[in-house]
Amino acid sequence: MATSPWVTWPALTKFGSLGVMVALLVLAAERQELLENNMFDTENWQEKNADIVCDERSLTARMEDGTCNIQENPAEGSVHVNFGRNVDPASVYAESNSGNLLNPNPREVSNLIMSRGGDFKPATTLNFIATSWIQFMVHDWFDHGPRTDANPIEFPLPAGDVLGGGTMSVQRTRPDPDVSGDEGIITYENINTHWWDGSQLYGSSKEKNDEVRSFVDGKLKVDGDGRLPTEFFSGKPVTGFNENWWVGLSMLHHIFTQEHNAIADMLVANYPGQSDQWYFDKARLINSALMAKIHTVEWTPAILANPVLERAMYANWWGLGGDRDKRDKYQDDLDNLNNNLGQIGGLLDLVGIDNGLGDSPTGSLEHALAGLVGSRTPNNYNVPYTLTEEFVSVYRMHPLLRDEIKVYDIGSNVVDEEIALEDTRNGDAEDLLGDIGQDRLWYSFGITHPGALTLNNYPDFLRNLSMPLIGDIDMAAIDILRDRERGVPRYNEFRRQIGLKPLTSFEQLTSDPQLLADLKALYNNDIELVDTLVGQLGEETRPEGFGFGETSFQIFILNASRRLMTDRFFTTDYTDEVYTAEGIDWVEDNTMVDVIRRHFPSLATSLVGMDNAFKPWGLNMPEEYQDWDAQTKQNHLWVNGALRTSYADSEVPAIEPIDIGGLINSVLWKKVQDVTDVAPPGYSKPIHPRGALAKVKFVPSAGHDFTGLFQGADHGLLRLSVTGDPSDRGFAPGLALKLFVDGKRSENVSALYTLSGQGSNHNIFANELSNYVQAEVNETLGTTTLFSLVSTKPTLLVMSDMAKVKQDGSAVGSPKTPSQIYFVPNSTLKNNTSTGAHDFRDDLTAIPAGTKVYDIYGTTQSIRTSIWPWVTERYARERRNSAVKIGELVTDSEFTLSQFGDTGIFFKHQRYEDR
Template sequence: MSDSRYTKRKGFGERIIDGATVAIFRRINRWVEWHRLPGLLGVANLISFRIELRAHNLHDTDGDLTQPKKECPFHPGPNTTKMRTTGGTQNDMRFPAMGCRHSRLGRNMLPLSPVQVGSDLLEPNPLLVSKELLARKEFVPATSLNLLAAAWIQFQVHDWFNHEREAPGGGDPILVPREGDWESPTMLLRRTRPDPTNSDPLNARFPAFRNDDPQWWDASQIYGETDEEIRALRFDPDTGELCRNGRLYINAAGFLPVVTAEPGAPPAPLSGTTMSGFTDNWWLGLEILHTLFAKEHNEICDLLATAEPHLGQQEIFERARLINCAVMAKIHTVEWTPGILAHPAIKTALDANWMGLVGHWFGEGLARKIAGFLPDGVIKDVFTGVPLSETDHHGAPYALTEEFSSVYRLHPLIPDEVEIRNHRNGRVLGNYGMTEIAFGEARRPFRDGASMSDAIYSFGTSHPGAITINNYPGFLRALELPPDAEGAIEKLDLAAVDILRDRERGVPRYNEFRRQLRMKPIESWDELSGGRPALAAKLQTIYGELDKVDTMVGMFCEPLPKGFGFSDTAFRIFILMASRRLKSDRFFTTDYREEIYTGTGLEWIRKTGMKEVILRHHPELAPAFEGVGNPFAPWKSSGSES
């Protein structure tokens, strides 16, 4: 049920328009699916989905958001209204704990029964599902994308989701009996930690799990989540002071610093790995993007120091962070998402999300000029974009959701190996299996003589994997994590873990997932398999009943709309949550203005996309962008490959 505390009241006319839009497209979709509709009809159909999803698929899971969380106190500084706080507090000043660290993840769906959640973790055995339905048999490339697209989504997910896990030895681990090609007697997995502030591990309606990250789009994966982490990333070891003008520390060779052990102490598990805000599951792709956007932050700082001389050192840092965050949000909205969902209606709809239809057709400048003449609501959102509208939570306090986390399980994007080539002539410099460029070995190509430009070029001209059944990378199905503080090495089949996490956290299985999105459930194994008899037979043998098919498996099997890189089922969650990440955040709505960002900052955002970020720091890569419309599409190869 919608809570009036978290929504702006709609006028009578807007309610009539919303109701009519939903009713009309419900009828149309009985005969024609939305992605088969022409032009603006398809865009209008997406708007109708979003109206309906906002009404039915936002559920409040948290408690009193006016009081601080024990582990995440409110920021005391006088400048709080003009900055993103380290823990994510005080974004909404009426509910200052909303979206902060250790707040609960929300829900787009209701579990069928709280007592059933987690009771069927091993049915069917996730290791069997991994071997038979997920394991990559032969690499299937996504030929419309480049490998930066795969690195990018992991880079962003690390900003959004990080469930709290039980500490080693804490709680009862999940024991998965050996099955398929798993060699050990069991696979042991630490459980997701239930919200310890709740007296019952499952609250009355929802499994209660907390996000260890701030839930806002705040680039915490770069900046960290505490004042101490931010200070460490801004500290210059050469001067013994914070870097000037609010900059992050980049060494003379152009790299982020590395973790070092204390003098005289034995090496820590993370010694030698890159320092940044969040570095779990580190590999070369993350090394590239964390370094690139740390440099972008520094470039913004230098410009603000010159163009906005009234700002102090700390204010420069805070404004640069806001600007850098907005650049990333814009790139994700108008470049990455249309890149992986290459459908004409998607490009128009997402441009409209950021700059409105006016901005899509005539440029952001005109959209900003006319925004003040439009009433707030869906009309303003559509015509001039979310950043020029007012904040609205649409009836439930803002939180990222378990289902949103679920549909971002996109590990098939990761290839088995990466070929590094010279950006000038295309000559192969090295071919690396993924384990050779992961964790502490992420910089190995640079030690072997490659430059950062070579690495970026190689990602831009290589393909990720397609998000489909039987395309999950093999090395992730036998992943050995770096040793923990006690020296213990954890080995996991990550495909099986993905299945287990959805079951453990109460994400409905595939058919129920579709029902709660008001989509037609799958009625036969042939329909689920897309007419592939061998796959249909295997699915039936493993699951027995259609309603037992795991959501991730169903989405990977699902036939895709033309131009789509992932399923229409997953896309319904994106329709709702992608705009919500913007619409609920005052720094992307009410406070997306000159007084907060500075005029210099707003102009920087307007002129910047992924191509501009890359070429600002690596101008020698300009030839690779010739004829490339989207920076996440394959780039032009050079030299001997031409």
């Protein structure tokens, strides 16, 4: 059997925390290898440095063109410097000259194995903000600039192409103007600074920088509504880099322009009397570092959702900051590893990893864990810092794009509008920002998925993209062609060059039979011919949680670290003195969630509990949930639970029959023991499966002396339901009420009319409901018997807990609890609701907010029963007659029908035994 070509370090995660540590060690060793073997310089520095003079300001500020970060080699990392290489230049053959440039035909590759063809494959662990974000970052890092008209690359359209016959013509990449021309190595310039310096906002030249600045208090130019000024002809914003513009990019440029200005405000408040230039320089440093941090510890762990990676990325950043507090988080890991040194070797052997990590695993671990903290002085490993052609190549992530954007109202999951992505480009993006509203767009991007980074998932619109002044282009064909043109090796050679094993068969890449057949046909059964992008997108074996495969990852770990460790402003000068103490705090204390919340307060509720803005927004239940105040908890469950999962009108599920088999012991025990507000995933309600949920208030009546929440609760949720399909066992209404408490668990009560219901009467308001119902001799369901498994009084729910606590969380000294309460339906609702067969949920969704739905009565008479049914009934009548009105239940919203209301929300039952 052929051995696997894939790296096995991720398999270590199955050994728990120690495995994660060992995997980090392997990762560090891999990075070290790459640093030593895979960095190649292609620049003539003497020439580049000739005219650069580093002034005083450059000691504490980023220069517009990226010069003087490294004072001894001031051109390093600056604009118009060549891309370096991660593969040996001697092995880089210009495909243009090798005769292989068009083999196979790039348009055929695009048609056959790149095309999405309407069959969108989502990346379900990410949201669409992640797509805009990475393009936003890429525009900070690099661009090859405008292409040249000279000598275009031309190739025939393959047979059967939708574009018909003829040829496709692609302009060449602009050649390096300073090419020395001797070694035959092809080089190209980066038209953006190579540094992680926010050049997509600030520009890569003094002229561009002057255009975007307001020159007042260090701020960037925006109009009265916080919008960026636009170019007269294109309608695109004036910002550092505005190519390939669409609405997702515009959202990010707007928010980080606003963030820059918020930072400038903070600086002006703390350091009055400084110059505009001083404020600008500091704000740029802080904003750029914040973006770099967000990318390192939020975007990357979202797309590579693997525990090893998360720690490695945290170490990259907080190791870098050298912040003791943050590093302490990992100190335990280090201790754990030190205590278990003996096991490490065994673990490595077990997963087949070469155990030659050197004699000092802890030393390597320091490097892995503490990341770049050891390199408090910038370290370029003796190769001047630049980004590389291979780095550009692995960020060809166009499949992340959708072909349309879906627009939702904040809090909703019902699509309000769909807009073709093509119609969100260039000047149209700015119109949409105004028409739709930036907050609705952020919400909409937060809950939709990007495309998965796989083959056959290339956006359709990009394969027929209209470019001003260029015409229609096929980006998939261009992506393939560019790598070949620039001498990025084909996939297998690429892997060899960066220390990975080459593949020996197509079967190692994918098991999809159609894709296999297409790949073999396209590449003439020659695995060596496979294009590097095709191989990378095709990798079916990926480390757990990884949104892209290990080949791209290898390039990524090298360059991601290098970008930080070579930059003076992320190492020696990442200090209070250079950034200001408030500036360092701003970087360290803010996340992408904070940034979005700061500029769009209307999204605060949608972001509750979100720890990573790039993961799909939804209902998260953070550990501290119980500590929140009553209103925040109610709002969270309502907006992120109910509203976000509400059914579209056409998708309301039918009411299922009761699932008696589902009333198993464990579910029943859960019902009486759990104190959560949300059921675990997979929990379903075996009885009362479908209902309607509304926000309610318990408005107390004067003059009764029941205590705690009976004295009023402003934040509750009411669910009205029936036990099961009424055509199965009759119409049996039920109610569940949850009242939230500041900083403590909620209190709940449920009520029924009777166990067996009200027969064919479909009016949900026909009868009073109560927390106590009498056992029934003929009850066909047998719920009494079943509930007897967990309680000696199976038809009673007690409410003593509700009387013990007030809404503000304070405890009641001498609680007084009603023994039984009665929910008496509002007579108008009762009289206006049909008794004939119909869906009761339609009655509920028609009720406006602010409607009293029930009067509530309570009694203190104890519940007595007799062996004589008529005596039991008399006791019941007496109790009812003794009850006094204690309050009203008034809706605070309309009723909604939602997945959360049907399967998510959980109402605890308080047993007689637990009173």
